[in-house]
Amino acid sequence: MTSQPAAAHAATTEDFIRNLAAVNQRIAAACAAAGREAGSVRLLPVTKTIGTERLALAIAAGVDTLGENKVQEAHGKYEHFREDFPHLRYAIIGPLQTNKAKFVAQFADEFHALDSLKLAETLQRRLELEDRTLEVFIQVNTSGEESKSGILASEAAGLLASLAPLDRLTPVGLMTMAANTNDEQQVRGNFASLRQTLEQLQQNAPQGFEHLSMGMSGDYELAIAEGATVVRVGQGIFGARNYA
Ligand SMILES: *Cc1c(COP(=O)(O)O)cnc(C)c1O
Numbered sequence: 001m002t003s004q005p006a007a008a009h010a011a012t013t014e015d016f017i018r019n020l021a022a023v024n025q026r027i028a029a030a031c032a033a034a035g036r037e038a039g040s041v042r043l044l045p046v047t048k049t050i051g052t053e054r055l056a057l058a059i060a061a062g063v064d065t066l067g068e069n070k071v072q073e074a075h076g077k078y079e080h081f082r083e084d085f086p087h088l089r090y091a092i093i094g095p096l097q098t099n100k101a102k103f104v105a106q107f108a109d110e111f112h113a114l115d116s117l118k119l120a121e122t123l124q125r126r127l128e129l130e131d132r133t134l135e136v137f138i139q140v141n142t143s144g145e146e147s148k149s150g151i152l153a154s155e156a157a158g159l160l161a162s163l164a165p166l167d168r169l170t171p172v173g174l175m176t177m178a179a180n181t182n183d184e185q186q187v188r189g190n191f192a193s194l195r196q197t198l199e200q201l202q203q204n205a206p207q208g209f210e211h212l213s214m215g216m217s218g219d220y221e222l223a224i225a226e227g228a229t230v231v232r233v234g235q236g237i238f239g240a241r242n243y244a
Contacts, residue, residue, distance in 0.1 A: 005218040009239035016061030030224035046234030069094025078107040095149040098122045105130045112137040112175040127168035135172045142190040143179035153197045173211030191226035
């Protein structure tokens with residue numbers, strides 16, 4: 001792996017300012033190495049398992065989007081912060097059961113793990129009721145690992161086409177998680193295959209379908225080398241995650 005997966009535990013706003021600057025600097029360096037513009041990659045902070053007290057410090061340090069993989073947890077943070085920080089964005093990055101779509105429709109701005117038409121249709125109905133819209137990324141399983149969600153690359157064109165009538169969903173790109181391995185070639189290959197899938201889809205894709213959400217704390221530099229436009233980084237900002 002090219003990245004240090006976890007930063008030192010961040011416990012003050014100064015810690016967060018420093019860690020965010022360090023990640024942003026590495027993003028800029030990876031962009032430069034790939035001949036890409038520094039502003040072409042967005043850092044999406046992944047805040048799962050981080051409590052609201054530490055999150056408030058991170059928000060003071062400039063975090064403006066919360067990346068969460070569990071809807072209930074994300075919704076709780078939304079309830080906590082909605083008054084003080086009405087402009088905070090919420091990105092749901094983990095797989096979603098259709099019975100939780102109603103919560104996502106209430107507060108989320110982005111959903112990175114769309115993997116079925118049934119889920120898309122449920123989200124559409126719920127978004128209509130809330131009079132909201134949602135940016136969506138189709139998740140593709142590029143590693144073949146069974147533990148990973150996502151559809152096959154060969155299914156992406158069909159799913160994307162079937163989203164066309166669902167006017168509350170704005171398809172913005174593809175998302176993947178690379179194989180869980182130290183083999184850089186394999187990880188990079190997964191990212192490259194997502195980029196190739198996007199390139200194929202773009203001939204028939206709606207305008208703005210141009211993003212690649214790929215790369216986490218341990219592999220975001222490889223993802224940027226392969227064209228990532230959104231990197232989802234948790235431990236590189238907050239320190240090692242504590243699931244307890
Ligand atoms: C947890 C998570 C991340 C971030 O992982 P880190 O190792 O903390 O950077 C990125 N994407 C998804 C889908 C996740 O669940």
